Amino acid sequence: MPSYTAPVKDMQFVLHDVLDVSKSDIPGYAELESDFTNAVLEEAGKLTGDILAPLNAVGDQEGCRLENGIVYTPTGFKEAFEQVKEGGWTGLDMPEEYGGQNMPYVLGTAVGEMFSGSNQAFTMYQGLTHGAASAILAHGSEEQKNTYLPKMVSCEWTGTMNLTEPHCGTDLGLMRTKAEPQDDGTYKVSGQKIFISAGDHDMSENVIHLVLAKVPGGPEGIKGVSLFIVPKFIVNEDGTPGQRNGVSVGNIEKKMGIHGNSTCVLNYDEATGYLIGDLNKGMRAMFTMMNEARLGVGMQGLAQAEAAYQNAVIYAKERLQGRDVTGTKNPDGPADPLIVHPDIRRSLMDQKSFVEGARAFILWGATLIDQAHRSGDKDADGLISLLTPVIKGFLTDEGYDMTVKAQQVYGGHGYIEEHGMSQFTRDARIAMIYEGANGVQALDLVGRKLAQDGGKHVMAFFDLVKNFCKENGEDEAMADFIGPLKAASKDLQAAGMYFMQNGMKNPNHALSGSNDFMHLFGHVCLGLMWAKMAKAATSALANGTSDAAFYETKLATGRYYMARRLPATGMHLARIQTGADTVMALDAEAF
Structure with a gap:
């Protein structure tokens, strides 16, 4: 049976070393000191690792059943749901007046990743409730709020x-x-x-x-x-x-x-x-729920990739297969472990660099939501609106691919149910479809979000990247990050310029490149996150730390992403610039 360990240390790194949340002026963030967030995350980690993760395979194997009009959930789900409710986890970031704890959304997002990573199907019961409650909170009458929200926040x-x-x-x-x-x-x-x-x-x-x-x-x-x-x-x-x-x-x-x-x-x-x-x-009210759900679905892509990666690493270290071409690493055994082989390392580094970059992206996005909602910052609201289809579409496409890579590490054992790796792949697949299929997310990004408010928000994103590169461009320790980030950002700007010059003449030129643009944008976002994480890691090492290995590993993983993953922006740009002619060349009858 697969295992799951909540990535508390990495979450703490993003929250405090990278985002420095407790020093933010967003209302409620002063409470997010390292000791406090660590205590919350550790407790959530115990619940998800000890209670929810073991039920993941049970839910997969048993499923739900309908008998005489009653729907029954898998064995253990009901008891686990009671524990989740008793711990107050369902109302972590909901208003106190309705029984919630009013914690910032960013902390709820970190906890949410643990829940989804340990048992996505189970977590959806409370996740859908949270979204529905948010819609009622935003659009319901006082009577409706008082009638439904207290019981929904508690998940009664x-x-x-x-x-x-x-x-x-x-x-x-x-x-x-x-x-x-x-x-x-x-x-x-x-x-x-x-x-x-x-x-x-x-x-x-x-x-x-x-x-x-x-x-x-x-x-x-x-x-x-x-x-x-x-x-x-x-x-x-x-x-x-x-x-x-x-x-x-x-x-x-x-x-x-x-x-x-x-x-x-x-x-x-x-x-x-x-x-x-x-x-x-109705659509205006429903989109309160849909936008929240889309961010949550993006997190599911990350969460399934993280869970699958954890198990792939364990298997790669334990499974003996072949000899290292540079020299035997396990002389007392009949073969060396899988992890010595470069192609396995490539796969694991793809997974590791994605999940850590995606985690930073998701948590940064959550701070923008807090900034918009708690501080009334319209610019933050506009930026997260622009990034929402990228978070949903890119992270779920890539997250699914990473579960496949993790499954591949197991070879044939990844394809049979005994090791449970296929569940991560099957569960991750839905995230690319629901809450707006990823093709629709790409169309929304190119067709609506780029031009929103006169293009103000995409220009703000470009400025954010440019200013970061300018501030850190003279730092030799950042050279491996700033150069690739600049190049990727230029690719993104060139793609946007292509749409401006050609999309008005023929909208198909823009729409046929929308999926590539979404992925190009996603890679730039993760490149920015890795550059920010590199700066934090470099600073920690320069200031002296008792855990140098953690920060050195972070830098090595970031360099991999910048060197091996981020150059995909060039490929996506090349595809975009071919326009719609080859895409639309065939008549419908020719298919």
Whole structure:
């Protein structure tokens, strides 16, 4: 069975050496001193390593089952969920007035990686609830907040988001679910929703569905979509669950991965719903949840790559296979361990440099969210809006690739279920699809986010990179990082310039290069993160440290990324600059 160890030390390095969170002027950050965050992360690490990780394989093997209208979760899930609730982990970064602990989002993100890395399917139950609660917090009435949030923050009640229907996924304007207004101000919601993660289960006494639907007579397409709260059980005046609402589980989807999560087909038959936010403004309210979810999904890509990498390292050190071409390293054994071979090292370094760079990227992104929400910083909000499709798309594409590389280290043993490596790959695969497939993320980045606010935010990103390079350009210790980062940033700017010059004439020139642009942007972001981590590591070594090996390893890993991974920006730029002609050359009938 695979193991999982929470990467507390690396998280602490990013939080304090790189981001220096406790010295930030963001409200609440002064509390994030090293001893405090270490205590929180260590405690979360124990829970995820000892309780959740062993249930990961159980959930994968058993899955969920639907019997007589009741959804049952895998063995041990219910008991583990109680422990998570008792520890207050579900409300770590939620407002105190609703029972949360009001910790900054950045700390919740670090803890969230541990939960996802140890058991992604399990963690989705509380993750979806957090997103639904955030949408109610941002758009609900005071009555709605008081009715639902205390129980959702504690996860006594869980939550879902209902968008997709059998005939519409990305194009939500095609949805058919209807909400008929009633004289008492409620609505009768009817229709079918599919792919509803955590749609129903036996771990909470109520499930609060957020459902997109159309009110008859409203505008056509996406402009006529509204958002409704549709609880599984109608809430009584005293706050307790009352009569069963008109929502039922039609089926549990059979999936490639995340078997421990109950992905449901939900049927709404004149279910009582309550409008949240303004009529026909449902997408605005839902995107509060979607944007949070997209960052969380990006984190899932990182988390699965981290878990898979940990196990690949253990196997590479233990598995004896072949001899080192430069000389025997294990003379007392019949062969040397896998880790002596350069191609295995290449694979492990790809994985290691990705997960550590991605972790810094995610946590930096979380600080931007805190800066936007806690300080009202519109520039930070604009920058994280620009980076959201990169975090979601790039980190999940790359995270999946890293789980495949980890599986490959095992050879044939990675393909059979005994070692459990296939689960990381299967679980990671969904992250590239849900909360907006990665192709859509790329289109959003190029089609909307680049030009947002007149291109202000992408220019701010370029300035951020340029200023960092200028400040550290004369430091010899940073030479291996500044040069490659400058070159990669120039590739990104050249790609943006190509879109400006050619995209207006033919939008396909931009859209056919959108996936490459997303990956190019992602590599530049990780290059920036590695440069920042290198500066922190160099400073720690110069000032004297009792753990020189940790910082020297960090520098060596960063140099690998800058030398072996970051040059991919040149390839992506070359593809972008070929335009749409080869992409669109064939008529549809020729395929």
